[in-house]
Amino acid sequence: GAVVSQHPSRVICKSGTSVKIECRSLDFQATTMFWYRQFPKKSLMLMATSNEGSKATYEQGVEKDKFLINHASLTLSTLTVTSAHPEDSSFYICSARVGSPHTDTQYFGPGTRLTVL
Amino acid sequence: DAKTTQPPSMDCAEGRAANLPCNHSTISGNEYVYWYRQIHSQGPQYIIHGLKNNETNEMASLIITEDRKSSTLILPHATLRDTAVYYCIVTLTGNQFYFGTGTSLTVIP
Numbered sequence: 001g002a003v004v005s006q007h008p009s010r011v012i013c014k015s016g017t018s019v020k021i022e023c024r025s026l027d028f029q030a031t032t033m034f035w036y037r038q039f040p041k042k043s044l045m046l047m048a049t050s051n052e053g054s055k056a057t058y059e060q061g062v063e064k065d066k067f068l069i070n071h072a073s074l075t076l077s078t079l080t081v082t083s084a085h086p087e088d089s090s091f092y093i094c095s096a097r098v099g100s101p102h103t104d105t106q107y108f109g110p111g112t113r114l115t116v117l
Numbered sequence: 118d119a120k121t122t123q124p125p126s127m128d129c130a131e132g133r134a135a136n137l138p139c140n141h142s143t144i145s146g147n148e149y150v151y152w153y154r155q156i157h158s159q160g161p162q163y164i165i166h167g168l169k170n171n172e173t174n175e176m177a178s179l180i181i182t183e184d185r186k187s188s189t190l191i192l193p194h195a196t197l198r199d200t201a202v203y204y205c206i207v208t209l210t211g212n213q214f215y216f217g218t219g220t221s222l223t224v225i226p
Binding site: 004006032034036043044045046049091093095097104105106107108109110111113 | 119149151153155158159160161162163166204210211213214215216217218219
């Protein structure tokens with residue numbers, strides 16, 4: 001199956017700093033990637049849709065100036081959490097869309113655990 | 118918002134079939150039913166998806182009712198490694214996924 005990687009897997013940072021998370025499709029090209037956030041014992045919450053070569057589409061309530069998304073190539077999307085605060089501590093997961101109409105699905109990365117001190 | 122309802126938890130004996138239900142009474146004609154599972158602290162893993170017909174792959178079977186208002190994911194011979202949270206998602210192909218709360222399946226030795 002399609003493989004999606006994320007880097008880093010874990011990151012700890014001080015309050016006020018910015019953190020960049022990378023999402024790569026390793027064996028396929030993805031015009032569309034998605035970013036999710038998951039708090040402990042909660043379900044995944046979609047943050048934004050990332051389209052290669054265009055601006056990301058953010059879900060309602062997600063601050064686009066705080067969560068910067070760049071999808072500069074068909075295999076890489078990045079999420080930058082700017083001026084991170086403890087409440088931004090969470091598990092961030094990306095996915096990449098694969099396939100044609102009947103086979104279309106998303107493959108997920110392993111996630112990045114962000115801890116803001 | 119999620120368009121599915123799943124029981125919050127289920128148990129299954131190891132070696133037995135696990136049948137996980139999902140209600141999606143407001144599904145539209147072109148929407149697919151997707152199933153994923155998430156093992157603790159990992160990204161979700163794709164299991165199977167379908168539109169109208171029942172589907173089977175090496176991991177599971179998906180049974181969709183004729184009116185498409187509900188479906189069942191069947192793991193034919195559950196193992197301890199199948200313990201996970203299972204999510205049923207209804208969406209148009211290529212569209213965003215909105216996750217519900219899922220079913221936490223515990224496989225008991």
